[in-house]
Amino acid sequence: MTTADGTRSRHAVVVGAGLAGTTAALQFADAGLDVTLVEGRPRLGGLAFSFRRGDLDIDNGQHVYLRCCTAYRWFLDRVDGAALAPLQDRLDVPVLDVGTPGGPRLGRIRRNGLPVPLHLAAGLAAYPHLSLAERASVGRAALALKRLDPADPALDGIDFGTWLGRHGQSARTIEALWDLVGVATLNATAPNASLGLAAMVFKTGLLSEPGAADIGWAHVPLGELHDTLARKALDSAGVRTQLRTRVHSVTRAEHGGWHVEVDGERLDADAVVLAVPQREAHALLPEGALDDPDRLLDIGTAPILNIHVVYDRKVLRRPFFAALGSPVQWVFDRTAASGLQEGQYLALSQSAAEDEIDTPVSALRTRYLPELERLLPATRGAEVRDFFVTRERTATFAPTPGVGRLRPGARTRAPGLYLAGAWTATGWPATMESAVRSGFSAAGAALAELGARHAHPLEEAA
Numbered sequence: 001m002t003t004a005d006g007t008r009s010r011h012a013v014v015v016g017a018g019l020a021g022t023t024a025a026l027q028f029a030d031a032g033l034d035v036t037l038v039e040g041r042p043r044l045g046g047l048a049f050s051f052r053r054g055d056l057d058i059d060n061g062q063h064v065y066l067r068c069c070t071a072y073r074w075f076l077d078r079v080d081g082a083a084l085a086p087l088q089d090r091l092d093v094p095v096l097d098v099g100t101p102g103g104p105r106l107g108r109i110r111r112n113g114l115p116v117p118l119h120l121a122a123g124l125a126a127y128p129h130l131s132l133a134e135r136a137s138v139g140r141a142a143l144a145l146k147r148l149d150p151a152d153p154a155l156d157g158i159d160f161g162t163w164l165g166r167h168g169q170s171a172r173t174i175e176a177l178w179d180l181v182g183v184a185t186l187n188a189t190a191p192n193a194s195l196g197l198a199a200m201v202f203k204t205g206l207l208s209e210p211g212a213a214d215i216g217w218a219h220v221p222l223g224e225l226h227d228t229l230a231r232k233a234l235d236s237a238g239v240r241t242q243l244r245t246r247v248h249s250v251t252r253a254e255h256g257g258w259h260v261e262v263d264g265e266r267l268d269a270d271a272v273v274l275a276v277p278q279r280e281a282h283a284l285l286p287e288g289a290l291d292d293p294d295r296l297l298d299i300g301t302a303p304i305l306n307i308h309v310v311y312d313r314k315v316l317r318r319p320f321f322a323a324l325g326s327p328v329q330w331v332f333d334r335t336a337a338s339g340l341q342e343g344q345y346l347a348l349s350q351s352a353a354e355d356e357i358d359t360p361v362s363a364l365r366t367r368y369l370p371e372l373e374r375l376l377p378a379t380r381g382a383e384v385r386d387f388f389v390t391r392e393r394t395a396t397f398a399p400t401p402g403v404g405r406l407r408p409g410a411r412t413r414a415p416g417l418y419l420a421g422a423w424t425a426t427g428w429p430a431t432m433e434s435a436v437r438s439g440f441s442a443a444g445a446a447l448a449e450l451g452a453r454h455a456h457p458l459e460e461a462a
């Protein structure tokens with residue numbers, strides 16, 4: 001393609017249209033490049049998508065984000081979707097404990113309007129699921145955590161469970177607080193999580209700014225944000241999007257640049273971003289692009305299971321809650337978002353689901369329906385109209401101690417070839433935030449190398 005002044009415009013090919021690839025494509029287009037986005041599946045959105053089941057729109061898994069997720073919030077704004085995935089005014093997480101005698105007991109993790117760390121102090125002081133001594137010990141550990149530098153490579157090799165133990169945290173404080181938040185955000189229990197990643201989550205989320213941990217989630221199907229609206233934004237930015245098209249190889253062109261072999265066609269590119277999962281990136285990387293490409297294969301994956309239950313009536317008044325003393329983790333009301341007209345549809349989000357990811361639906365039903373009856377008495381007389389599960393075996397990279405040194409940055413040793421994806425070295429666990437940040441990094445590095453004018457979107461906004 002040539003520009004108005006007769007020079008050839010540069011062509012970027014982005015492989016993979018999850019949040020990372022979509023972000024990189026938008027960044028390239030906004031910087032004036034000619035962009036092709038190639039995606040193997042028939043839709044955009046990668047791991048965060050929706051599908052139809054009868055009359056309902058179902059998300060493959062409940063997704064939430066926090067106010068501190070500035071990159072994902074940029075994405076929502078960029079696709080004109082922020083109003084469809086609003087944030088709470090103030091952090092408020094209902095926590096129902098069914099593990100103690102006397103039936104479900106409700107507590108809340110919430111903040112007030114005071115500065116850090118006082119914003120959480122009153123909420124913690126009133127949190128009924130911990131004793132007074134446990135609440136005081138949590139406060140001390142939080143202050144110790146605030147002093148950690150998540151980017152310190154030494155923290156990456158330590159597991160969060162050991163650190164919590166060293167800082168006086170009992171099994172109960174871990175269950176009722178640290179893992180309650182950590183399992184959902186890291187997709188691992190404390191002993192299986194890198195201290196560096198845990199420090200990143202807790203420090204940024206709870207101890208950076210008063211509103212940092214306010215929770216947001218899509219009030220529409222995820223596909224409306226990550227597929228429909230994203231497609232609209234890509235189209236109007238001039239990105240050529242090729243769905244149902246797999247990239248088979250990426251090879252150096254003789255006179256510089258790259259050849260990208262897609263189904264039945266060859267694309268020529270000045271810059272290529274591989275925004276695909278680590279295994280696919282390993283398969284596509286040309287020889288010599290990374291010092292030790294096999295390290296990518298050492299980055300493990302972790303599953304998330306979602307259990308979907310449609311009742312014939314309303315059984316839950318709140319938009320969501322977290323559970324204690326039960327295998328149930330987090331429960332969300334997806335009724336309105338799914339389009340259900342009558343009754344109520346709950347989605348149970350079960351992270352770090354290694355033990356149950358292959359459990360048959362019938363066994364999950366036998367296990368979880370009685371648990372919901374313990375947590376939500378209104379379900380006891382209700383009819384279950386539908387019960388099904390969605391299983392994401394490779395939902396995230398496993399945030400195990402030591403994973404930090406395996407995650408590559410955006411730049412490879414091959415000029416013009418970049419990596420993106422939630423699994424790359426963003427400092428964040430595998431989240432939508434990490435994916436968008438990785439898209440910024442890859443496009444930013446490519447544009448700098450091409451000498452194109454470009455400002456980092458978050459710095460621009462600052």
Ligand SMILES: Cc1cc2nc3c(=O)[nH]c(=O)nc-3n(C[C@H](O)[C@H](O)[C@H](O)COP(=O)(O)OP(=O)(O)OC[C@H]3O[C@@H](n4cnc5c(N)ncnc54)[C@H](O)[C@@H]3O)c2cc1C
Nearest residue numbers: 016018019020040046047061063064247395421422431432
């Ligand atoms: C059930 C579940 C719940 C989650 N909950 C949360 C949450 O609450 N909050 C949060 O922030 N994050 C959550 N996550 C994580 C979040 O969804 C991911 O971190 C993020 O979406 C990853 O985006 P990505 O672009 O890096 O990768 P992906 O979404 O994996 O995108 C990669 C894309 O590349 C495509 N591709 C692969 N190979 C090729 C090829 N050869 N040619 C063309 N295309 C190819 C794939 O089809 C895919 O679309 C959850 C994930 C799951 C699965």
